[in-house]
Amino acid sequence: MLEDFLTAARARAPEPSEALMARILADADAIRPRRAIAKRSLRERFGTLFGGWQGIGGLATATAAGLWIGYAGIADPGTLSGGLVEPGAETVELMPGADVFALASAVEG
Amino acid sequence: MAFDAEDDRTDEALLALYGRGDAAAARALAFRLTPRVLRVAARMLGDAAEAEDVAQEAMLRLWRIAPDWRSDGAKVSTWLYRVVVNLATDRLRRRRSVPLDAVQEPEDDAPGAVGRMIEADRAAALEQALLELPERQREAVVLRHLEGLANPEIAAIMGVGVEAVESLVARGKRGLTKALVDRREELGFGND
Structure with missing residues (x-):
């Protein structure tokens, strides 16, 4: 009976x-x-703001370099590249004869 | 059942999609699960308006848990049935002060008309008898015999062992039979 109900x-x-x-x-x-x-x-939002992981990597490198320079107290930052660049390449003349033009310009006034 | 005719994705897959913002997945889940939720709430409470409120609240909890849902082998439907049963039980406890006589009788304009009751009257009589059962027996009978769930799933929903479910179902059925026997003649079973 119950099943019918x-x-x-x-x-x-x-x-x-x-x-x-x-x-x-x-x-x-x-x-x-x-x-x-x-x-x-x-x-993620911070990463996007600084150009993704590449941007953050560059920023971190620059920050570390700045800290090192500040901590080491280097008087002449120009010497930082001394060990990497050959002495002969310290001066490069990009405009040969530019000093002559400068002198002529100064004389003509 | 985790599948339906319109969408063969599981409840769990649809909930994960909704948790990632898929509106269509919510629609598929709502049309699949709301009827079950409403049926259980209605049978537990015997009140259509309250059953709708419970169904809406249960589905709301489902939407809220979606982003954090971790399957771990659990079924969405089992979790949802448990929510519905708990919500309905809370409401029943709140209305404890209402005497049983005040529970609305199903409409019964022509009992036993021409010696034979229509199916709707039998259904109404069963629903009325269900409301007279103790809550836990009612839950077990509704989930087992009206929702067609297996005892292990009912055990998970009710937070008891399988043997306890079997006992609750058996006692519930005895209670229903006793309540219905009194109306047997009236309901067209006099010659059975």
Whole structure:
């Protein structure tokens, strides 16, 4: 006997109304995670600000170099490259004869 | 069941998509899961308006947990059934002060008309008898015999062992039978 009642109840199951479905879908939309923008972490935003990991790498290198120069107290920063550049290449004449033009210009006045 | 005719993706896959902002996944989940949630709430509470409120609240909790959902083998439907059962139980406890006589009787304009009740009357009689069962028995019977869930899943939903579920279902069915026997003649089972 009980099975007949259970069968009848299963056949007469309540169905969600359109209004209920609308409310549920409105809730889902209201709290739906907005992808990308909302999900980006502080670290990601910081990285983007300085040009990604390449930018941060360059910035870190420059910062480390600055700290080293400041800590070492080098009087003449020009000597920093002394060990890397050959002595003969210290002066390069980019405009041969430029001093003559400069002298002529000064004389003509 | 984690599948339906319109969308063969699992509940878990759809929830993960919604958690990443997919609106269509929410729609598929809502149409798949809301009927189940509403059925359980209605059978537990015996009140259509309250059942709708519970269904909406349960689905709201599902939307909220989506970004943090970690499957770990757990089924979305099991989690959701547990939420519904707990919400319905909370409401039942709040209305404890209401005497049983005040619970609305199902409409029953022509009982036993021409010696035979229609199916709707049997369903209404069962729903009324369900409301007279102790809450835990009612939960177990609804999940087992109206939702068609297996005992291990019901055990997970109710937070008890499988043997306890079997016991609750058995006692619930005995209680239902006893309540319905009194109306047997009236409901067209006099000659069964």
